[in-house]
Amino acid sequence: MSVTSFRELVPILQTAIGPMILISGLGLLLLTMTNRLGRIIDRSRSLLDNLESNPESYVLRINREVAILWKRARYIRVAILLACMTCFGASLLIIMLFLSALVNIDLPMVLSAVFIASMLCLSSSLLFFFLDVNMNLSAFRIEMESHDKKRLILETKGY
Secondary structure, three states, X not given: OOHHXXXXXXXXXXXXXXXXXXXXXXXXXXXXXXXXXXXXXXHHHHHXXXXXXXXXXXXXXXXXXXXXXXXXXXXXXXXXXXXHHHHHHHHHHHHHHHHHHHHOOOOHHHHHHHHHHHHHHHHHHHHHHHHHHHHHHHHXXXXXXXXXXXXXHHHHOOO
């Protein structure tokens, strides 16, 4: 590598650092999302394990919660897919930056399109993640309603 080509490579390396940092942050976001998905699955399994041995009112509550958990799992799956697409776009961006420098092709529109598509995927992923958090509160509300009913029954009995 000659000094001239090294001087040309430094700005490309500096430009590629941004997408590399994005990939690192996406790794943490994906870790969070996959942990949430695991918790959703674990909670669903624990609710469904003892379904037959409970009274009908409890079964109805469990079915409501499991329906919400199923919806949450689908939202998290979409969020994970979009975060992976963002990571793929950032990787593609880095590769294209280096290839455009090596082959001396000017690709500003393609690079811009890949970057914009990646940011749209990231924004959409975060939106689905937020929807999951809101659905989590809906499931918690069902649990709290059940708890409040039990508390009222105990209070009327004098406990």
